[in-house]
Amino acid sequence: MEWTEARVDKLKRLWEDGLSASQIAEHLGDVTRNAVIGKAHRLGLSSRPSPIRRTNHPIVGAPERMCQWPIGNPRDPSFHFCGKPAAPDRPYCDEHCAMAYRRKSDNAA
């Protein structure tokens, strides 16, 4: 198998479309996934952004089904909500439910 210009073009296009190396190998045919990765690396294509985007931003206005327990000082840039899956019919995760109910009973006492 040779990397003809047409195949290289196709590889680039599919790579930029976000296909996995094994999917690209299937499209090109007669080439292994490892060969695709190696070629992409040599073409400088390996630095494409991961399709799974990670974010370090605090969860502001967390979706309803996530724990709404505030962590930190609201005026602090690191302030965020817990964000763990909330317990059924509760605004908080199990851990923070326990804290919330303890806190309420403390206030009542």
Ligand SMILES: [Zn+2]
């Ligand atoms: Zn929580």
